[in-house]
Amino acid sequence: MQNIAILNLPGPDFLNVFGLVVILVLAGAYLCIRFADRTDRRPPPPVPQNPDAMEVAFLQGGVNQVIRTLIYDLAQRGFVALAAEDHVVPTEKQAQPGELNALETRLLEAAQAKPKAHALFEDRGLRRSLLEQLAPVRAKLTAEGLIKPQSVKVWRRRAQIGGTLIIVGLALAKIYVEWAKGSANVAYLIFLAAASVAALFALAYVMTRTHASRRGHAYLEAMRLAYGGRLQEAVAHIGSPGPEARAFGGAALFLIGLYGFSPLKGTTEAMFAEAFSRGSGSQGADCGTSCGGSCGDGGASDCGGGD
Amino acid sequence: MAAAIDAPALGSGLGYRPQFRADLFAHRHEVDFLEIIADHYLDASKEKLAELDLLRAHFPLVAHGLDLSIGGAEGVDSRYLDKVAALIERIDPPWWSEHLCFTRAGGVSIGHLASLPYTQEAIDVVARNVEYVRRRIKAPLILENITCVVRVPDGEMDEAEFLSRTLEATGCGWLCDVANMHVNAVNFGFDLEAEFERWPWDRLVQMHYAGGRERNGVLIDSHDAATSDAVWTLYDRAVARAPVKAVVLERDEKIPPFGELIDEVARARATLMEKGRWR
Numbered sequence: 001m002q003n004i005a006i007l008n009l010p011g012p013d014f015l016n017v018f019g020l021v022v023i024l025v026l027a028g029a030y031l032c033i034r035f036a037d038r039t040d041r042r043p044p045p046p047v048p049q050n051p052d053a054m055e056v057a058f059l060q061g062g063v064n065q066v067i068r069t070l071i072y073d074l075a076q077r078g079f080v081a082l083a084a085e086d087h088v089v090p091t092e093k094q095a096q097p098g099e100l101n102a103l104e105t106r107l108l109e110a111a112q113a114k115p116k117a118h119a120l121f122e123d124r125g126l127r128r129s130l131l132e133q134l135a136p137v138r139a140k141l142t143a144e145g146l147i148k149p150q151s152v153k154v155w156r157r158r159a160q161i162g163g164t165l166i167i168v169g170l171a172l173a174k175i176y177v178e179w180a181k182g183s184a185n186v187a188y189l190i191f192l193a194a195a196s197v198a199a200l201f202a203l204a205y206v207m208t209r210t211h212a213s214r215r216g217h218a219y220l221e222a223m224r225l226a227y228g229g230r231l232q233e234a235v236a237h238i239g240s241p242g243p244e245a246r247a248f249g250g251a252a253l254f255l256i257g258l259y260g261f262s263p264l265k266g267t268t269e270a271m272f273a274e275a276f277s278r279g280s281g282s283q284g285a286d287c288g289t290s291c292g293g294s295c296g297d298g299g300a301s302d303c304g305g306g307d
Numbered sequence: 308m309a310a311a312i313d314a315p316a317l318g319s320g321l322g323y324r325p326q327f328r329a330d331l332f333a334h335r336h337e338v339d340f341l342e343i344i345a346d347h348y349l350d351a352s353k354e355k356l357a358e359l360d361l362l363r364a365h366f367p368l369v370a371h372g373l374d375l376s377i378g379g380a381e382g383v384d385s386r387y388l389d390k391v392a393a394l395i396e397r398i399d400p401p402w403w404s405e406h407l408c409f410t411r412a413g414g415v416s417i418g419h420l421a422s423l424p425y426t427q428e429a430i431d432v433v434a435r436n437v438e439y440v441r442r443r444i445k446a447p448l449i450l451e452n453i454t455c456v457v458r459v460p461d462g463e464m465d466e467a468e469f470l471s472r473t474l475e476a477t478g479c480g481w482l483c484d485v486a487n488m489h490v491n492a493v494n495f496g497f498d499l500e501a502e503f504e505r506w507p508w509d510r511l512v513q514m515h516y517a518g519g520r521e522r523n524g525v526l527i528d529s530h531d532a533a534t535s536d537a538v539w540t541l542y543d544r545a546v547a548r549a550p551v552k553a554v555v556l557e558r559d560e561k562i563p564p565f566g567e568l569i570d571e572v573a574r575a576r577a578t579l580m581e582k583g584r585w586r
Contacts, residue, residue, distance in 0.1 A: 046365055049335050225361050229329040 007177040011185070014174055015192065022196040025166050029159035029200055033207045036155035039145040039215035047219075047226045054103065055137050057257030059146055060220060062211045063127050066134065067120050068276055069257045070107045075272075079108055086117045086275040102133050117275045146216035148208065156204045163200045167193055223258060231255050231263055238267040311480035311510040312447040314401035317367050317553035318585045319576035321568065322515075324558070325358070330565035332365070337569050339576070339585075340367040342555045345403070346374055349390040363398050369513070369553065370394060370403040374416060375440070377450065378409040378423040383436050392444045402447040402512060404482045407433065407473060422455040425462035425469040430476050437477040449512045450474065451482035454490045454528045466491060471507040480512035483551075485541045486534070490519060490526040499541065508549040516542050516575065517557040531560035534571055546578045554579065 006017055053073070057065040071088060074080045079100075083089045090111045100108065110126045120126065131138075141147045171193035175186045212220060234252050255263075261273035318339030321331070331338065341362055348359050362368060372391060375383060395403055408420040423429040433450075440448060452470055464472070474481055483506070492499040516539075518532030534542075534556070545551065554575045558568060579585035 043364065047332050047335075047361075049333055222361055222364070225357060226332040227329045229326075233329075 004173075004177075007174050011189075015189070018170060018174070018189070018192065021170055022167060022192075022199075025163040025196075026200060026203055029163050029203055030207070032155045032159045033152060033204060036151045037148055037214050039149065039213040040218060042145065042215060044215055044219035044222050045144055045146075047222050051223060051227070051254040051258075052137075053253040053257050054134065055141065055257075056220075056223070056254045058134055058137050059141055059212050059216055060257055061260070063130050063134070064121055065257055065260065066103070066130060067107065067126075068260060068272075069253065070104055071111075071117075071120070071276075072256050072261070072272055073253055074104060074108060074111070079104075080111045082117075082271050082275055083114070087114050088117055088120065088275075089114045103130060106130060106133070141216070144215075146213055146219055147211060148213045148216075152208055152213075156208050160201060160204050164197050167196045167200070220258065227255065227258070231259060235263050235267060238264070238269055311512050312402055312449070314447065314512070314552060316585055317369070317401070319572050319579055320366075320369075320553060320555045321572055322371070322555050322557040322559075323362065324562065326562055327565050327568070328358075334565065334569055335365060338366065338572060340369065340553060342369050342371050343398075345370040345372040345391055345394055348394050349387075359398065367401075368398045369400045370398060371451075372403065372405040373420075374410050375405045376409045376411040377405050377436050377440070378407060378429060378433050379411050379436065380409070380432055381411070381414070383439055384411065388440060388443050395444050395446050400446055402449050402480065403444070404449045404451055404513065406453050407450040407470065408453045420453045422453065422457070422459060423469075424459035425464045425466065427463060427472075430469070430473050433473050434476040437479060447480060447512075449480035449482045450477070451484050451515065452487050452491075453484070454487045455495070458495070465497075467502060467505040467507075471505070471510075474507050474510045479510070481507055481510040482513045482515065483511055483545060484515040484517075484528075485545055486515065486517045486519060486528050486538050486557075489535075489538050489541055490528045493526045503544065503548075508545070511545070511549040511551050512553070514542065514545060514551050514554040515557050516554065516571075529560065530557045533563070533567065539574070542575065543578050546582050546584060551579070551584055 006014070009017060053069055054066055057069040061068075071080065075082065078091055078093045079095065080088055080090055088111050090108065095105075095108070106126065106129050107120075110120060110123055115123070138147065171189055174189060178184070178186055210217070230252060234255060261276055264270055264273045320340035320342055321338050323331070323341040323343050331341075343359070343362065348355055351359065370391075374387065375391065377383065391403075406420050408423060410417060410420060412421075423433070437448060450470075450473070452466070455466070462469075470481070473479075488499060488506075491497075516534050517528065517530045518534045518538070519526055519528045519530070520532055521527070542554075546554070556568060556571050556575065562568075576585060
């Protein structure tokens with residue numbers, strides 16, 4: 001090993017080479033993960049005339065977004081309310097037979113314990129149950145290439161392992177050579193190697209944290225462009241008297257799935273944005289919550305829920 | 308009767324306006340195609356181009372220009388034409404349309420569709436300009452009859468003859484705006500019913516219909532009301548008379564609940580189907 005020219009470069013020169021290797025590793029990781037998802041070779045499907053709220057929410061942000069959308073819908077319909085300290089509490093209203101679907105019923109059950117908003121995201125039983133009921137939705141989205149393919153997960157892991165081996169291997173080799181020469185001035189190299197591995201994992205996370213594939217993102221973007229006007233109308237109705245106050249009810253509920261709670265800021269329903277923001281570290285505009293879905297698993301893997 | 312251009316029938320469409328985009332997508336299957344205003348996309352932002360691509364992915368499109376000034380004596384503005392050409396290339400419509408008028412004079416855009424003098428000299432100018440445009444844009448150009456506020460004096464013919472001879476000289480198809488025909492007939496007091504056959508029905512490709520309003524005894528094609536019974540009567544007669552390929556509802560102001568627009572589009576489609584112009 002001591003005969004390898006690179007490893008015998010003086011410290012500053014070696015760090016230049018090391019930096020170059022790190023850049024190449026990061027670029028390689030980016031390309032591997034990027035091209036593992038080639039769903040955007042096909043144009044997105046047509047924007048639906050009547051978007052399904054759960055489908056949109058699941059595609060936008062996995063189970064977390066489904067939970068947000070369901071809670072908001074149940075609150076609009078008077079079955080739950082947001083209480084102090086971000087608790088989600090059931091009201092006295094009783095559902096008539098057939099009034100709630102299975103997803104809504106399951107979430108209302110979870111609300112009986114008056115959990116904090118973030119606790120809903122961390123309730124493994126709830127997540128598992130919702131995922132089971134969302135299986136047909138997931139199958140449909142997967143068949144259309146809208147959810148990140150499994151190959152992304154595979155290539156992410158390969159990129160992380162391969163990249164780490166290259167970065168750490170090169171650093172260890174240099175440290176070994178320096179120690180063999182009697183030099184112990186390798187602290188900066190250790191720091192640089194650790195930072196580089198962290199950067200590699202951060203890159204992999206950022207590229208794979210969302211639930212939707214590239215085709216799925218294009219589909220969501222088309223939906224935002226097509227129906228963005230509805231969002232402005234709905235927000236303007238919040239707080240108005242009469243039935244229009246349920247601005248995101250019925251056919252408009254998908255807008256909550258699509259945009260999350262961010263548009264509610266500054267309205268009389270801002271408490272949803274605040275409670276779920278405190279609870280999840282996200283306003284729901286994207287994935288990446290504490291139990292965020294990634295790589296097409298709808299958020300099952302990070303919080304222990306089985307598929 | 309031979310078709311004025313070789314293009315597919317598009318059915319009953321709507322003049323696209325961004326204000327009703329969400330409603331449009333929620334009723335996508337009730338609109339057969341869209342007509343976009345070309346000028347809204349000539350120096351378009353990234354967002355407008357994304358909107359255009361979205362529309363193109365969901366509807367057949369035709370483009371309708373406002374400011375080509377096809378009757379301008381000083382010729383067509385080549386920079387403007389380049390922009391239109393780029394748009395036409397992007398959306399690849401079966402045809403595109405402009406108004407038979409002039410909108411520029413002395414290098415200044417006058418911001419108005421101004422009527423041409425009904426003379427042979429004007430026909431020659433239009434023919435020369437159309438030839439110039441054709442060298443740049445291959446998609447068929449069709450020309451629309453406009454409303455006329457003031458007739459240019461010393462005309463050598465009436466509007467129907469001027470239009471017929473212009474389309475003959477240029478080889479262009481006709482975008483028949485039945486609302487404009489009605490407005491001119493009322494304002495200038497000619498009997499449209501009696502003179503119906505004098506219009507160039509053999510060159511008909513597309514139709515516009517719309518509602519307007521009356522001000523100080525003058526009808527204005529303001530596109531701010533529901534289509535009147537008189538215009539519908541003319542529309543029905545025109546559809547029965549000639550194999551129109553597409554009809555478009557124009558509505559620019561006082562846009563009503565979208566359902567009312569859809570009702571008008573459906574009304575227009577019903578006549579197309581009844582007369583065998585649409586499936």
